Amino acid sequence: MTIPRGGAPAPKYQRLAADLRRRIEAGEWQGGAQLPVEGDLEQHYGVARNTVRLAVDVLVNEGRLVRMQGKGTYLKQQPVFDHRAYLAARLPGQRDALAAPSEVYTREARTAGRRLTVDFDMLVVRARPDVAQRLGLPPDDAVVVRRQLRLLDREPYSIEESHYRAGLAAGTPLMDPEPAPGGDEQVLAAMGRSETSAVDHLAARMPGPEEAAWFEIGPGVPLLVQTRVTHDRRGPVRVIETRYAADRCRLVYEVGEGREPGPRP
Amino acid sequence: MTIPRGGAPAPKYQRLAADLRRRIEAGEWQGGAQLPVEGDLEQHYGVARNTVRLAVDVLVNEGRLVRMQGKGTYLKQQPVFDHRAYLAARLPGQRDALAAPSEVYTREARTAGRRLTVDFDMLVVRARPDVAQRLGLPPDDAVVVRRQLRLLDREPYSIEESHYRAGLAAGTPLMDPEPAPGGDEQVLAAMGRSETSAVDHLAARMPGPEEAAWFEIGPGVPLLVQTRVTHDRRGPVRVIETRYAADRCRLVYEVGEGREPGPRP
DNA sequence: AAGTGGTCTAGACCACGGG
DNA sequence: CCGTGGTCTAGACCACTTC
Numbered sequence: 001m002t003i004p005r006g007g008a009p010a011p012k013y014q015r016l017a018a019d020l021r022r023r024i025e026a027g028e029w030q031g032g033a034q035l036p037v038e039g040d041l042e043q044h045y046g047v048a049r050n051t052v053r054l055a056v057d058v059l060v061n062e063g064r065l066v067r068m069q070g071k072g073t074y075l076k077q078q079p080v081f082d083h084r085a086y087l088a089a090r091l092p093g094q095r096d097a098l099a100a101p102s103e104v105y106t107r108e109a110r111t112a113g114r115r116l117t118v119d120f121d122m123l124v125v126r127a128r129p130d131v132a133q134r135l136g137l138p139p140d141d142a143v144v145v146r147r148q149l150r151l152l153d154r155e156p157y158s159i160e161e162s163h164y165r166a167g168l169a170a171g172t173p174l175m176d177p178e179p180a181p182g183g184d185e186q187v188l189a190a191m192g193r194s195e196t197s198a199v200d201h202l203a204a205r206m207p208g209p210e211e212a213a214w215f216e217i218g219p220g221v222p223l224l225v226q227t228r229v230t231h232d233r234r235g236p237v238r239v240i241e242t243r244y245a246a247d248r249c250r251l252v253y254e255v256g257e258g259r260e261p262g263p264r265p
Numbered sequence: 266m267t268i269p270r271g272g273a274p275a276p277k278y279q280r281l282a283a284d285l286r287r288r289i290e291a292g293e294w295q296g297g298a299q300l301p302v303e304g305d306l307e308q309h310y311g312v313a314r315n316t317v318r319l320a321v322d323v324l325v326n327e328g329r330l331v332r333m334q335g336k337g338t339y340l341k342q343q344p345v346f347d348h349r350a351y352l353a354a355r356l357p358g359q360r361d362a363l364a365a366p367s368e369v370y371t372r373e374a375r376t377a378g379r380r381l382t383v384d385f386d387m388l389v390v391r392a393r394p395d396v397a398q399r400l401g402l403p404p405d406d407a408v409v410v411r412r413q414l415r416l417l418d419r420e421p422y423s424i425e426e427s428h429y430r431a432g433l434a435a436g437t438p439l440m441d442p443e444p445a446p447g448g449d450e451q452v453l454a455a456m457g458r459s460e461t462s463a464v465d466h467l468a469a470r471m472p473g474p475e476e477a478a479w480f481e482i483g484p485g486v487p488l489l490v491q492t493r494v495t496h497d498r499r500g501p502v503r504v505i506e507t508r509y510a511a512d513r514c515r516l517v518y519e520v521g522e523g524r525e526p527g528p529r530p
Numbered sequence: 531a532a533g534t535g536g537t538c539t540a541g542a543c544c545a546c547g548g549g
Numbered sequence: 550c551c552g553t554g555g556t557c558t559a560g561a562c563c564a565c566t567t568c
Contacts, residue, residue, distance in 0.1 A: 011556055018474070037534065048558045053535090061326055061484055063471045069535045070565035082466070085518075200518040201347070204469035204487040204511035206328045209283070219326055222469045222487035222511070246469035246487070253350075253465040253518055276537055302553065313539045318554090334554045335546035 013054035016045055020059060024075065034072040035065065063220035063247065076220075081152060081249040084108060085200070085226065102148060102179065109152060116157070119149040122177040124166065131163045131239050134229045144169040146184065149214075156215045157248055163239040168193075188237060195230035195237050202226055204246065215245045222246045278319035281310055285324060289340065299337040300330065328485030328512065341485075346417060346514040349373060350465070350491065367413060367444065374417060381422070384414040387442040389431065396428045396504050399494045409434040411449065414479075421480045422513055428504040433458075453502065460495035460502050467491055469511065480510045487511045 009015070020035075029035060036044065041052045056073060059065045067073045083105075102118050109116035127135065127143040135143070144164045150157045162184060164174055173180050173187050180187045188194060203225045207215060211223060228240040244251070274280070285300075294300060301309065306317045321338060324330045332338045348370075367383050374381035392400065392408040400408070409429045415422045427449060429439055438445050438452050445452045453459060468490045472480060476488060493505040509516070 013556075021474070039534085048560095050559090051557060054556080057322075061471065062473065067535065068566085070533080070567080072534065080468075085467075198520055202350075202467055202489065202516040202518070203345075204489045206326065206485050206487065208327065209286070220471050222471065224467065224469045224489075251467040253467070255463055278537075304553090313541095315540090316538060319537080332554065333547085335548080335552080337553060 012047055013051045014058070016041075016047065016051065016055035017058040019045075020055060021062075021064070024059075024064060029075050032074050032077050034074050037072060060218070061220045066218060076247075078247045080247070081109075081112065081114065081157075082252050083158075083244070083249045085251045085253050102150075102183065105150070115153050117151045117154075118179075119151075120147065120177075120179045121149075122146050122175070127163065130227075131241075134227075134239050135163065135165055135236050137165060142166040144174060146174065148179070152248065155248065156245065158242055158244045159214070160240065160242040163241070164237075168237075184238075193232050193234070193237055196232050198228050198230045200226055200228045202251070211243070217245050217247065224249070224251065226251060277312055278316045279323070281306075281312065281316065281320035282323040284310075285320060286327075286329070289324075289329060294340050297339050297342050299339050302337060325483070326485045331483060341512075343512045345512070346374075346377065346379065346422075347517050348423075348509070348514045350516045350518050367415075367448065370415070380418050382416045382419075383444075384416075385412065385442075385444045386414075387411050387440070392428065395492075396506075399492075399504050400428065400430055400501050402430060407431040409439060411439065413444075417513065420513065421510065423507055423509045424479070425505065425507040428506070429502075433502075449503075458497050458499070458502055461497050463493050463495045465491055465493045467516070476508070482510050482512065489514070489516065491516060 010018075023029070035041075038049055038052050038056070041055075042049050045052070056065060056067070060067060064076055065073055066076050106116045106118070123145050124142055125145055126140045127137055129139055131137075131143060132139050132141055137143070144166055146162045146164070148158075148160045150160065168191075169175055172191060174184065185195070204222045205225065207217060207221070207223050212218070215221075215223075224244045224246045226240075226242045226244075228242075230237045230240065275283075288294070300306075303314055303317050303321070306320075307314050310317070321330060321332070325332060329341060330338055331341050371381045371383070388410050389407055390410055391405045392402055394404055396402075396408060397404050397406055402408070409431055411427045411429070413423075413425045415425065433456075434440055437456060439449065450460070469487045470490065472482060472486070472488050477483070480486075480488075489509045489511045491505075491507045491509075493507075495502045495505065
């Protein structure tokens with residue numbers, strides 16, 4: 001279970017990190033408590049400050065600690081919000097089973113005692129290769145992207161982007177740079193393109209610099225990425241890519257008579 | 266989109282990281298190519314070696330680079346394997362819709378031209394708080410954990426753990442320290458506890474040290490964690506937690522007549 | 531002003547991989 | 550053996566937060 005080392009002891013900073021991890025798991029500091037300052041750790045363990053920083057780096061990159069300049073280093077503690085992924089397989093006839101207007105999410109959040117706000121924008125760009133492929137387009141074809149930037153209690157929460165074939169969106173309210181009343185689903189329904197099926201791909205990866213900046217997340221927090229391709233009988237309708245800061249939510253999929261005993265502590 | 270700074274320029278190592286990121290995205294190095302060695306970067310940019318290392322740290326933690334001691338620093342490139350999550354809502358009557366014996370996964374891998382091998386073990390432990398809650402047990406109650414360690418082409422791939430109430434598993438083949446022929450589903454069916462519904466929670470987080478060691482992943486690679494609670498009419502049956510190295514697979518959920526145009530490049 | 535983390539340098543030695 | 554990345558030290562100054 002350990003990486004082989006030629007008899008050599010583990011490096012100081014790793015042993016230091018392991019000891020801090022042990023103390024954290026032993027509950028030596030609770031909640032969002034402050035850890036000893038770097039100078040104290042330096043003295044306590046008898047190492048150079050750089051070594052202390054290397055050790056703390058490890059725990060920061062594991063998502064256990066956060067550093068705040070001028071204040072200190074703290075235990076991370078984040079509430080997690082369960083976000084229902086609308087696959088809702090038991091409601092096959094229902095139109096909003098595959099996607100839902102933002103009102104649904106706003107209501108879901110309010111039920112959980114949280115406040116969800118949404119910024120909207122629309123842009124026309126060349127399709128990413130994977131989006132082009134999923135929509136059955138030639139590479140670099142233009143797509144209309146309708147984007148929702150969601151904040152939960154003022155905190156950046158998710159970025160949802162719907163990608164439409166330019167030809168499909170042209171001349172429809174999908175070109176409007178504002179949310180469609182009732183959601184894009186309403187618009188698609190009026191065009192006779194109600195979505196009847198979907199495939200979701202779930203992935204996780206570290207954020208790039210822009211994503212880290214927008215989400216206001218530091219090292220150690222991955223993104224959870226949901227890529228949904230919806231279809232109607234004529235073919236693919238849109239690609240919906242939603243990115244979540246993984247320390248702020250989980251996605252929930254249900255099937256059958258699924259009951260959920262309650263949130264995870 | 267940028268973190269505010271009081272007129273001060275970004276630190277050297279961040280500018281260096283940004284420049285390397287730009288060069289990477291510009292395609293200056295392809296595939297798994299080797300980057301210039303630290304000494305060269307030090308000279309080229311006119312900074313101390315530590316500053317070079319801080320910059321490379323950033324890109325390693327973003328999952329873009331891997332460092333190999335004694336060899337060099339390389340662009341990361343990983344094939345991604347799509348793993349079908351067995352929700353299969355369109356086959357409501359089918360018993361293996363909520364879980365499947367490992368043969369199913371082995372076959373799925375072989376279809377993709379990959380080889381899946383599985384190690385199995387069984388242990389009895391105190392339930393984690395979240396598992397106890399989902400199974401409706403008092404905290405610290407004993408649970409039987411049946412664990413499958415999966416390798417894809419010899420590479421660590423996933424850890425799947427089924428947690429059963431001790432009382433449910435007692436005196437059944439679920440206590441055997443080996444895989445049940447036909448899967449645990451077969452055993453449950455014989456006990457009259459066929460699973461009819463499930464709730465999945467999807468999360469992402471960074472691995473702890475043991476997980477990083479087992480998966481042989483370095484910094485910058487999160488885990489994708491699927492937590493499935495299955496039910497029959499009498500209540501919760503088991504908690505299945507599956508952890509994946511996120512650079513090696515994605516999870517796929519389908520509903521309706523879902524068609525998938527093909528894998529992402 | 532004092533205390534915290536953030537950045538940076540210069541130099542040293544070690545461990546690993548491959549010729 | 551050499552070149553690579555890995556670890557560690559000592560010390561300096563900066564930027565931010567709090568009082």
